[in-house]
Amino acid sequence: MADAEKVDIPEDRQKEILALEAKLSANHFEVLGVPAGAPAEQVRDAFHALSRKFHPDRYHGRELGSFRARIDSIFKRLVEANNVLTDPDKRQAYFDANPFVRAAIRAATGTNPALKPQPAAPKSAEEEARDAERRARLARHPYLAKVSKVQENLARARAHMEKGEFSHAFTVLNIASQVDPQNADVKALLSDARRRAEHERSDADYKRGMKALEEGNEELALQAFKAAVNISASNHVAAFEAARLLEKSGGDPKEISGLAQKAVEAMPTKVEYRVLLGRMLDASGMKALAKKHFEEALRLGPDHPDVKKHVKKRWPF
Amino acid sequence: MAEREPVIGIDLGTTNSVVAFMQDGTPTVIRNRSSSNLTPSVVALSKTGKMLVGQIAKRQAITNATDTVYAAKRLIGRKFSAPQTQDAVKVLPYTLHAGEHDDIRITLGDKQYSVPEISAMVLRELKLDAEAFFGQPVRKAVITVPAYFNDGQRQATKDAGRIAGLEVLRIINEPTAAALAYGFGKTVNGKIAVFDLGGGTFDVSVLDVSSGVFDVIATGGDTYLGGEDFDNRIIEWLVFDFARENNLDLRKDRMALQRLKDAAEKAKIELSNTKETQINLPFISSPPGGGAALHLQKTLTRDKLEELCGDLISRTVSICEQVLVEAKVKPTDLKEMILVGGMTRVPKVIDAVKTFFRRDPCKGVHPDEVVALGAAVQADALTSTDSEVVLLDVTPQSLGVAVAGGYVRRLIPKNTTVPTSVTEIFNTSKDDQTTVKIMVLQGEAELAHQNELLGEFILTGLRKARRGEVEIDVTFEINSEGIVSVSARDRETGLQQSIQVTASGGLTEDELKRIMEEQADMLLEARSGEELTAKRAELKALMKEVEGLIPQLDKATQGSEFGRDAIAKAKTALEAARKAAEGPLLVRVNESADTLNRTVSLFKGVLERIK
Known part of the structure; x- marks a missing residue:
């Protein structure tokens, strides 16, 4: 893709830049190339090491072409990841908001990062005040009575849903839910629309990945599969494909096991997923966890080719 | 590539300037034509109509007070009506006027100069010295500014460089430069603090250094706190006593004021080494009604000086406290503590720093030269392919937009590593609002008009809808050159407007307040308002x-x-x-x-x- 461009960066470095750019949608730990759950010190050291390669100043005054934007977005992403993971409050908030990062840490370290004790009482009071204010603001308007507005939006949302336009439906429902957050119809439809919109986008990325795979561009495919997983952690086919590709290209077993973990969580009965996860955990030195998954795979499909190939040889029970 | 083009680092100081370059991997100061490392930041128009710069200009300051410009750095990038400028007008012997856009104009002879033009003369002098040294033209430079300079002051400094015929590769912060010079080529690993009390400004920064990477964690300071404020305290003391005895305000006489200034600075410097000093100014003035000329003769002790300036020193300490809190470090977490600026020779200042940081500051690099040396290190890092130095610099002040009610919504908080970009969603603040005005503000104040206005633009063609229904993406970006750009996008239509902040809008507080009131109907509403x-x-x-x-x-x-x-x-x-x-x-x-x-x-x- 950068063939025609004249760029004043050594070829190796160009490759490194492209590789890191493809990884930018991954979680903060993966972006910085440290094990999930790595402590702040290690995160900061990794950030400094990467800055030495990817800070835009390293390329000051050179012909960069499309690489200028790439380097810029890489460095901004590195700063973001470093800022979040080295600040205790931001780090906690990040874990709380991203269950699959938590899962990755669990998979990598075998420990569960503590959930933040919920400051339930003041938080909900604050939210309630905020909601009340929002409701009052909307209700004040004489022309748009709450009920008719909500019904109107519901109808629009249903029409969108029927046509398969899930993101539109989600937007409309979001407005409706601000007007009337108690409305059960809106709530149900909203979560449905959100799920479907995510699936839709995730599925599109998955298809993009399969197409790239057909064309033999594994790097692009991997990127697409990872994007699909990021949008919807329950897209197990994408997670599995991403993990397989990563394994093929000799990627970090911990990252692969993170992806496999997602696939297993979304579809616990699939033998291939279990076997892959088990193998990766085994490779990362977590034998006990690996054994658990192998046993489960053995139970699910004793005659599955993967089980025969990988499990029975290694775990002759 | 042929012989590499020379690049220089310049410390453009309030009282003195220094130029340095990288010689075989070591930062080195370039001496000026009078064989001195320091060039006074003084520009004068001689009685014969010649423009003088540096030592030669400083030497004739007493006899030519009204046509000698010093401390231009205190004025650069400021507005004429700004309170700091008005304070300066009272003590400066040369004449300031308001320009067309409330900018500052300085009169020399029958010509008027902008502040960047004056600073450019100093820069050109340094450039010439460097060219004489290299025997070839010099075009590229890194220039330092106090960390607490705002965008307008930085842009104006860049302008000065351009006027002097220099391509300014980067403007970097003085304390950061000091750390670069200090930590360069050493195996310092850990957090260090830089305490920089110069002629006109005070800065303090905390950096995290690890083998070549200089990561600025927090920075703060006061652009109006420095050696000259100490001098002014001495002048006030002298003038006050003199007025009581002779019923005469010496400050009204420009020549006397210039002599007082020199004497005060000299006394302050002497008191760093001795316990007391004599101030002798014979024939300082003649009484208005005629009669014998008056002389000023006084003894200033170190204790008296410390009494006069005690509050200035405690101000530096409280700023240090604040920056350490922002950096989330305790004084004991610091590996090193570096002193920069001539004022850090004052014993009381050293005491205060020692007490606060609970350690002896490190010596080694000359406090007057260290900043220029660091600028040379960064100039080299930017232009050579094999440099090991990377500077991760931060924004010294927060950036945000004005929102309904006259407040600020901050998008990029201070001490954020640059380059960076942030996008946030805003809503319309009125029913049927089809236009929003994006006012870009810099500063830490809660109220919009107390911040600096960097620029503004309008996004039109929004759908008529109820308040809060139309959503607008506002994106702030600071690129690696430190240039701020802001864009706003209507999420529905995709319509977009943007600006690049290139020059300071620099309005006064009152103007800004008035504009805020006039435009109250056109502002955004922050979601988290x-x-x-x-x-x-x-x-x-x-x-x-x-x-x-x-x-x-x-x-x-x-x-x-x-x-x-x-x-x-x-x-x-x-x-x-x-x-x-x-x-x-x-x-x-x-x-x-x-x-x-x-x-x-x-x-x-x-x-x-x-x-």
Whole structure:
């Protein structure tokens, strides 16, 4: 893709830049190339090491072409990841908001990062005040009575849903839910629309990945599969494909096991997923966890080719 | 590539400037034509109509006070009507005027110069010295500014470089430069603090250094606190006593003022080594009604100087405290502490620093040269392919937009590593609002008009809808050159507008306030403008709690004097809280909440003990 461009960066470095750019949608730990759950010190050291390669100043005054934007977005992403993971409050908030990062840490370290004790009482009071204010603001308007507005939006949302336009439906429902957050119809439809919109986008990325795979561009495919997983952690086919590709290209077993973990969580009965996860955990030195998954795979499909190939040889029970 | 083009680092100081370059991997100062490392930042128009720069200009300052410009750095990038400029007008012997856009013009002879033009003359002098040294043209430079310079002051410094014929590769912060020079080529690993008290400005920065990577964690300071303020304290003291004895204000006489200034600076420097010094200014003035000429003769002791300037020194310490809090480090976490600037030779300053940081500052690099040396290190890092140095610099001040109600919504907080970009969603603040105005502000003040306006633009063609329904993406970006750009995008139509902040809008507070009022209908509403509502609710809950505790405490303390006193205080606090809760200021609400929180814990503590 950068063939025609004249760029004043050594070829190796160009490759490194492209590789890191493809990884930018991954979680903060993966972006910085440290094990999930790595402590702040290690995160900061990794950030400094990467800055030495990817800070835009390293390329000051050179012909960069499309690489200028790439380097810029890489460095901004590195700063973001470093800022979040080295600040205790931001780090906690990040874990709380991203269950699959938590899962990755669990998979990598075998420990569960503590959930933040919920400051339930003041938080909900604050939210309630905020909601009340929002409701009052909307209700004040004489022309748009709450009920008719909500019904109107519901109808629009249903029409969108029927046509398969899930993101539109989600937007409309979001407005409706601000007007009337108690409305059960809106709530149900909203979560449905959100799920479907995510699936839709995730599925599109998955298809993009399969197409790239057909064309033999594994790097692009991997990127697409990872994007699909990021949008919807329950897209197990994408997670599995991403993990397989990563394994093929000799990627970090911990990252692969993170992806496999997602696939297993979304579809616990699939033998291939279990076997892959088990193998990766085994490779990362977590034998006990690996054994658990192998046993489960053995139970699910004793005659599955993967089980025969990988499990029975290694775990002759 | 042929012989590499020379690049230089310049410390453009308030009183002195220094130029340096990288010689075989070591930063080295380039001497000027009078064989000195320091070039005074002084420009003068001689009586014969010749423009003088540097040492030669400084030497004739006393006899040519009105046509000698010094301390231009204190004026660069400022507006004429700014209070700091107005203060400066009172003490500077040369004449300042307002330009067309409220910029500052300096009169020399019958010509008027902008401040960047004056600074450019100093820069050109340094460039010429460097060219004489290299024997070839020099075109590229890194120039340092105080960390606390705002965008306008940085742009104006860049302009000065351009006028002098230099391509300014980068403007970097002085304390950062000092750290670069200090830590360069050494195996310093860990957090270091730089305390930079120069002629006109005070800066303090905390950096995290690890093998070549210089990561700025926090920075702060005061652009109007430096050696000249110490000098002015001495001048005031001299003038005050003289006026009492002779009924004559010496400051009205420009020549006398210039002599006083020189004497004060000299006395201050001497007191760094001795306990007392004589100030001798014969024939300083003649009485208005005629008669014998008056002389000024006084003894200044170190103790007296410390008494005169004690508050200035404590101000530096409180700024250090604040920066350390922002950096989330304790003085004991620091590996090293570097002193920069001539003022760090003053014993009392060293004492204060030692006490606060609980360690001896490190010596080694000359405090007057260290900044220029660091600028040379960065100039080399930017232009050579094999440099190991990377500087991760930060924004010294927050950036945000004005939102409905006259407040600021900050998108990029201070001390954010650059380059960076942030996008946030905003809403319209009025029904049927089809136009929003994006006002880009820099500063830490809660109220919009107390910040610096960097620029503004308008996004039109929004759909007519109820307030809050139209959503607008606002994106702030700072690129690696430190250039700020802001864009706004209508999420529905995709319509987009943007600006690049290139020059300071630099309006005065009053102007900005007026503009804010005029444009009240066109502003954005921050989604989290709801923060105020939330805090209000919190405050009201606290008020209820205190109200509930008062009768309990009354009963428990049985009308003792302590009880009556505490209850009276609580009632006053409640009254203040009521006002704050009704008011529009988030700061006030937060303050009141703090007070009430203290009251609650006090009351609870007392009730606990009495039980």
